[in-house]
Amino acid sequence: MNDQEQAPKRYLEIIQRANQIAATTQLDDLLDRLLDLIIEITQSEAGTLYLYDAATDELIFKVVKGSPAGEALLGRRLPANTGLAGYALQHRQPFFVNDVANDPRWNRTFGEMGSLDLRTMFCVPLLLRGEPVGVVQVFNGAFEAVDEQEELLLIDLLTSRLVTEIEKARLLEESQQRERRQHALVEIVSHLTTTLERDELLRRIMSYACELLEVEAASIWLIDHERNDLVLHIAGGENSERVESLRVPRGQGIIGHVIETGETVVVNDVQRDHRFYQGLDQRSGFQTRAILCVPLRSPQIILGGERGEVEGMIIGGSQALNPKHGRTFSNDDIVLFQTLASQAATVIRLAELYRETDSLFTRIIAAITGAIDLKDPYTRGHSQRVSDFSVAIAQELGLSREQIYQLRIASKLHDVGKIRVPDHILKKPGRLDEEEFAEMRRHPLYGIEFLRDNGLLELDLLRESWTALAQHHERLDGRGYPYGLKGEDISLFGRIVAVADVFDAITSHRPYRPPMPIDEALALLQRGAGTEFDPACVEALIRARAKGAILTQDEREQAIASQTME
Amino acid sequence: MNDQEQAPKRYLEIIQRANQIAATTQLDDLLDRLLDLIIEITQSEAGTLYLYDAATDELIFKVVKGSPAGEALLGRRLPANTGLAGYALQHRQPFFVNDVANDPRWNRTFGEMGSLDLRTMFCVPLLLRGEPVGVVQVFNGAFEAVDEQEELLLIDLLTSRLVTEIEKARLLEESQQRERRQHALVEIVSHLTTTLERDELLRRIMSYACELLEVEAASIWLIDHERNDLVLHIAGGENSERVESLRVPRGQGIIGHVIETGETVVVNDVQRDHRFYQGLDQRSGFQTRAILCVPLRSPQIILGGERGEVEGMIIGGSQALNPKHGRTFSNDDIVLFQTLASQAATVIRLAELYRETDSLFTRIIAAITGAIDLKDPYTRGHSQRVSDFSVAIAQELGLSREQIYQLRIASKLHDVGKIRVPDHILKKPGRLDEEEFAEMRRHPLYGIEFLRDNGLLELDLLRESWTALAQHHERLDGRGYPYGLKGEDISLFGRIVAVADVFDAITSHRPYRPPMPIDEALALLQRGAGTEFDPACVEALIRARAKGAILTQDEREQAIASQTME
Structure with a gap:
């Protein structure tokens, strides 16, 4: 067969x-x-392929x-201007080299091909619409054996x-990479919102940042307005505990610049950036190479109610x-980190706002x-103790966390109605007359x-927790007040607080009598179980007491005093 | 030139x-x-291309x-089993038809090519690794003129x-579409978190759902635990106001099923689903064709503090x-809507939790x-009015919303210290002696x-707002109490509340005197401006009064009474 006959078949096969x-x-x-x-077509012995990173x-x-x-x-x-590959890229033309080893453009450092004896090279820049995408080099090919023009055409x-396929595969890979990261970001952003507990939140933000950006470490700095400085709240990497809670003046370092100006700063070689503050690396032993630093900017938040925005x-x-x-920070990294930081800032701010309101309320x-x-100087600390005892009983009874939270509030307020009882009755040293007693x-x-x-x-x-206020003087046998409810008609909260209330009343100091000894007090509760008190609540209090969860007025004040002594 | 010579050139050109x-x-x-x-190569007069949707x-x-x-x-x-295209797809083989118009497989409905006189057809299934991707049909080609085998090979x-390129373009298009949607979702999810105001939040969720999923309408239903039913909180589409706040029993309809079971339901033809509840469409005139219904499942939320999770x-x-x-709901739609709903549920729950705590606090x-x-029956409503007046003054002075919020709280508490002043002093009908006055x-x-x-x-x-409690009896000339501060040493909050406090004191009823007429009261404040009061605060109160923002005890009670009468 001649070349003419072989050609179509060969083309078809190759295609x-x-x-x-x-x-x-x-x-x-x-x-x-x-x-x-390409190596096969050119009958070469070896080849390399580079991609160009614009x-x-x-x-x-x-x-x-x-x-x-x-x-x-x-x-x-x-x-990209190095060696024969760089030459091909710059001239945007394929070319042959007959004696690679002696070509002055040949880059020995990077072009080292080991034991292979390099003779000829064919170098083709990969161009897409005239722009470089990469370079292919093949070595020791058999070009002399074939029609050079035909061969060049084929290659x-x-x-x-x-190059078209590379471009598509790159586009797809990049798109899939962005899709994966966006998907991860959605997950992260959603998960961030499920905690308003600040330290947990900061930990999550930092660990997500490391994961999403594939970096060695991340850190979060927050402004302390009172002391007018920046506090390093959380840092990743080894020995991070050495730098935690570190403070720097506002404006110092790259982080200071970012926080003051709201600009994002990316430095791929920190040693060349004069704003980089070495102190942290010196302290932690971490060696910072590249930094991407973004502001935590919380947006306007609509709270509604009296507070508005x-x-x-x-x-x-x-x-x-x-x-x-060995990567550097890309534009995608920057945008991704900014988005994460923006959501992080929102949730940190939400957590602050919730914490403020919750603390104020508590x-x-x-x-x-x-x-x-205070209305009755002889019941100092009573409401707080009744609340603690009620919570201890509820925990023994296995109530849910939410119920316990509600009981904690309600039991603190159990005597709030006393603020309407006149001082002359509440503070009367002697016995109350019938009218006064009714008022009480x-x-x-x-x-x-x-x-x-x-x-x-x-x-x-x-x-449901209002019953702690309304029913804490009811008795199981119906002889309590104000309603005279019986047994199960009394709510669980009412029955719990009743036991806690009486236990504190008898074990604390009163002007007219000393506190009752613990054993007697517990015995009194047990005797009343079934008539005055819910037996389950009495048992729960006794169990909680055995675990050390119930301290009387005296015990508590001694504990505080001995803590102060130490 | 003969065919043999033309072939490589033709191949190369085509390739x-x-x-x-x-x-x-x-x-x-x-x-x-x-x-x-393909039409050009086959010298056909017309062609069609279908894609296969698996x-x-x-x-x-x-x-x-x-x-x-x-x-x-x-x-x-x-x-996919229709006509010649369907035939090609099912047999996964290309084939010729010599007389299309009389072929029994020819689908006249869909294959109608208008005025074109169809004679021959060449039909090629597009297969990727043996699986159908689409079908190409070309009509009235010139196959008889060339080597059929060669031509088939080329085609x-x-x-x-x-088919490879179609697959890649499809993959890229799908990936880019998912990327865009994920990106939009990140934006949405981030933006949702910036409001804790429930109605605004629900509006945003609904409008984002419409935008993201490209649907005609969306709606949100929430469980009302107290009444044990489902409430339609917000609905899109025309005439949506006719169905808003509609209630349905729990478990009814597709939405009821989804809420009870937590399953996602997608129905691309609701008329065939017996769970579909027609009532809403009848009421709104909206015609529901397809539904994607997802549960709003709020996750465990860590609040920290006493409340925990x-x-x-x-x-x-x-x-x-x-x-x-004309789309139907895709798997991507389902996953996207589930993610949006999950974040929506989290933020709705956060908003509830914030609202609960904030309401409780307020x-x-x-x-x-x-x-x-109540401690002093003659100052009924005093603290609330002083707070309202203080806020009105602050608004006139242009204070920020946040400052006004803080002032509102602080001014309500301005007299809280009175709870420590004994009743016998606070409620004493006659003049206080020196010791009593000092205590007061x-x-x-x-x-x-x-x-x-x-x-x-x-x-x-x-x-900062504690100054409202501490300094509301200070005077500009230093003759106030308890500190005797002067001028600017008195905080703005202190100066505002001082004016509000005196204005309410003199314009409300006291046992020993009637309320001072408004004009006299304002004149008294103006006389005191510069010595007792901050002139700017006095002017602000007068401006607020002119706008109707300041109502005295009498005016307020009359307003309430007349509202009740209506």
């Missing part, structure tokens, strides 16, 4: 091979198989064939095909340090509790009125 | 053309140009060439190429109705305010102690 190769959508696989094909103007060593020694070079990056066909502000900044796998309740007990016994009703008049009964949080 | 076409990554463009090329086992009419009439068919779907080459639960469900552009403050005023003048100090003893001074929310 069918190319079609098969093109069917892969995996970039690495594609590059590997296409280099194989962002850094570098060539990345992606595939090497025919030289096991060359595989050590995989993944290495070199400036041009193949490489122009290759709270304004947006920068609350701190976050850093990602040292991308893994302390106001404590203040009311204190004020109730109205305090559970006054308590309910206190809740109702102020719209507190409508709230889900108090919807 | 170069194919390479150029393959460079596009846009699916539609790719299909269009590849059909053109999810529905349908062929979608994507490209038509050479028949303007056929363009009406674009986008139409037909069962096979091209179509096997085509709150358990996860299903709080309701959300529906997306009628995908636009009402407890109101309760304390009421209790303070200690109430600002007692107020600060109340805040400090209960850890309230440490809170950011009260960090």
